[in-house]
Amino acid sequence: MRRRSERQWPGLRSVYCWSPPTGVVTVSGAQQIGVSFAEHHGVVTESGGRRHRFDIRPGDVFANGWSPVYWSEVTRPDELVEIYPGDELLRAAAGSSRTPEIEPLRGVRDAVVLGTASILKRAHLGLVHVDSIRVSELAHRLAEHVVGHYAGIAPPRRAVTGRLDRVLLDRVADVVEARLSDPLTVDDLAAAATLSPFHFARAFKASTGLAPHEYVTSLRMERAKSLLLTSRLSVPEIAYAVGLSNVSHFRRTFRRHTGFLPSDLRPSENRRIRSSSAAPRLTG
Known part of the structure; x- marks a missing residue:
């Protein structure tokens, strides 16, 4: 069984996927931050000529900047949400005319990202209704959080x-x-x-x-x-x-x-x- 859903929201795009292990290499696109909702051992990623092998706990956060990430050796059922904040949203959060690059992350624990991904996951599955106002609030909060913690720059000070x-x-x-x-x-x-x-x-x-x-x-x-x-x-x-x-x-x-x-x-x-x-x- 495989489930896949892609949604365009105000300020961001999200992808939900549940899939059995297939042995096929998958890819996370540029400028994404996401959450794995599955447990894995010995997963391999490759990006920018670097290769890593590691374990994943449910709720772990992963991200990458302009370089895509290729995933392989996934031997258990996989469930994930990938979030792609819009460039305009990231620039606004950074107070810059240039789009900040998201820092590569592997297995970080982050309640803000997990909370946002959990809400979007349930929306993809049709288990909750999330209107455009709430998603816009989530998108702005996430962009400010990502820029402030994972973009290597200090966002403009706001009260x-x-x-x-x-x-x-x-x-x-x-x-x-x-x-x-x-x-x-x-x-x-x-x-x-x-x-x-x-x-x-x-x-x-x-x-x-x-x-x-x-x-x-x-x-x-x-x-x-x-x-x-x-x-x-x-x-x-x-x-x-x-x-x-x-x-x-x-x-x-x-x-x-x-x-x-x-x-x-x-x-x-x-x-x-x-x-x-x-x-x-x-x-x-």
Whole structure:
């Protein structure tokens, strides 16, 4: 089964892809920043005459500038979102007449990029409706973030209030990843950011595009997806492993976030899904 969707939004273009391992070399185009939603071992990339082999965790961020990146030796099902910010948007964020080049990234953890990619992924899958105003907000926030952190230049100073800085976002993200199997409250996350729960919740959504509970749930479902594809754990065991004790609620939440039932992704079921003529497909 292969799903691919390409969307043009205000200020950016995004590509979503879910595909089984095919042995075919794939390419990420110029000036993209994206997220892998799949776990991989020993993936190989080549760009600008350089070759790298590395592992990928679900949620890892990758980017490249003007040189495309070629991917090979992908041996597991792959799911990704690539985001191509428009040149005009990047120039505006940089306050420059020249388009800044995005710095090559490999396996970075970044809550802002992950939040944006998670929203776009669900829009590609038809699981949420995202209107042009919200996408425009996401695009501007992402461009400012990319230029400020991954373009090698300092963007013009703007009075950006009500957002968390990168240090606090990374601290909160570390707490979430370390405690995905535990009950988590907004108080726990607010404490990591040294803010009140009310101010933290508002600032976190302003920074990532996701409310704290949406961010935590998204990471839990990605962890569950990885376990379904790579482990022999039962569905109830996986639900408990990602902090959910109600298996029925887990199944509903998983389908709402991924478009699949947990049983659809069990290795023993993959052949049936791939061979089924009724398998869903996305069109660009």
